[in-house]
Amino acid sequence: MLFCFTGMAxxxxxxxxxxxxxKSxxxxxxxxxxxxxRVAAQGFVVGAMTIGMGxxxxxxxWAKPKP
Known part of the structure; x- marks a missing residue:
């Protein structure tokens, strides 16, 4: 969820x-x-989603404790 907010921000x-x-x-x-x-904004959002999914x-x- 944090990465979703990071992507939107x-x-x-x-x-x-x-x-x-x-203007400049x-x-x-x-x-x-x-x-x-547009490309920069989309790239940032896709990157944040990829990191979040990873x-x-x-x-x-991998980090789940073994029973």
Whole structure:
């Protein structure tokens, strides 16, 4: 559950950073800037989900106390 919140917080942070940098993007097209921000946000969320699933699998299969 913690990783879910981490993914959402990272997504919000990247979106906020992208909006902040929108005015100072130089001569980069708007569409290219938005694509880069979308890819960064999606990558952060997928990474957080992957780490969360790995941790969940670790707890379920390897760290479980033996009966």
């Amino acid at each position: 990272g997504f919000a942070a990247i979106v906020a950073y992208g909006l902040y940098k929108l 993007r130089g001569n980069t097209k708007m569409s290219v800037h938005l694509i880069h921000m 941790y969940s699998m670790y707890r379920e299969y």
